[in-house]
Amino acid sequence: MADTHVLFVEDDDVIREATQLALERDGFVVTAVPDGLLGLERFRAQRPDIALLDVMVPGLDGVSLCRRIRDESTVPVIMLSARADSIDVVLGLEAGADDYVTKPFDGAVLVARIRAVLRRFGHAGGAAAGGDAPEALEAGGLLRFGDLEVDTEGMEVRKNGEHVALTPTEMRLLLEFSAAPGTVLSRDRLLERVWDYGWGGDTRVVDVHVQRLRGKIGQDRIETVRGFGYKLRG
Numbered sequence: 001m002a003d004t005h006v007l008f009v010e011d012d013d014v015i016r017e018a019t020q021l022a023l024e025r026d027g028f029v030v031t032a033v034p035d036g037l038l039g040l041e042r043f044r045a046q047r048p049d050i051a052l053l054d055v056m057v058p059g060l061d062g063v064s065l066c067r068r069i070r071d072e073s074t075v076p077v078i079m080l081s082a083r084a085d086s087i088d089v090v091l092g093l094e095a096g097a098d099d100y101v102t103k104p105f106d107g108a109v110l111v112a113r114i115r116a117v118l119r120r121f122g123h124a125g126g127a128a129a130g131g132d133a134p135e136a137l138e139a140g141g142l143l144r145f146g147d148l149e150v151d152t153e154g155m156e157v158r159k160n161g162e163h164v165a166l167t168p169t170e171m172r173l174l175l176e177f178s179a180a181p182g183t184v185l186s187r188d189r190l191l192e193r194v195w196d197y198g199w200g201g202d203t204r205v206v207d208v209h210v211q212r213l214r215g216k217i218g219q220d221r222i223e224t225v226r227g228f229g230y231k232l233r234g
Contacts, residue, residue: 007048009039022107036060070096093208116196177232186229
């Protein structure tokens with residue numbers, strides 16, 4: 001991770017400087033800025049590997065900045081929020097963030113979450129590994145579910161022949177469903193397999209990403225099984 005470039009947008013001087021030092025000690029290259037407009041400028045100029053965005057920053061708030069980044073790039077985004085129950089967390093996830101961390105946070109926890117996000121972005125094809133190949137698998141790693149085609153080798157998705165743009169996290173989630181069509185997958189399993197959580201995480205992360213994925217591949221393609229989780233309709 002020595003060459004991994006982190007864009008960190010945080011208006012609190014103490015948090016920004018302390019976190020920058022902690023990340024740099026772990027080998028990250030950090031660009032730290034105090035407001036969202038400067039963050040967008042730095043993002044466009046430097047194209048970092050990952051962005052850490054505080055929700056409440058001046059100029060351009062973190063949620064709006066996340067949305068602007070997602071309009072231009074699939075780079076991973078982690079939101080930082082002072083309140084775990086804040087609607088801002090959900091808004092950030094809906095805007096395209098891949099994960100969030102609640103402040104105050106331990107530096108080691110933040111580093112672990114950054115590395116977990118980067119691992120799944122660097123190994124998107126690993127989600128469906130292991131176990132028997134799904135019945136829908138055709139030659140060349142192509143999966144078909146009605147009008148939906150999932151190319152597990154080329155990491156591409158098409159619906160009615162049209163390309164569907166997915167973020168790496170959305171692709172990992174779809175690969176997990178595609179590996180076991182018709183099987184109910186719990187939120188905890190998805191947190192572990194897609195988000196690499198080895199501990200209990202916030203299931204809202206799963207729910208919002210499923211909602212985003214449905215919006216791209218079809219609302220009826222992923223079924224909610226109340227009290228248990230989700231399953232992909234074959």
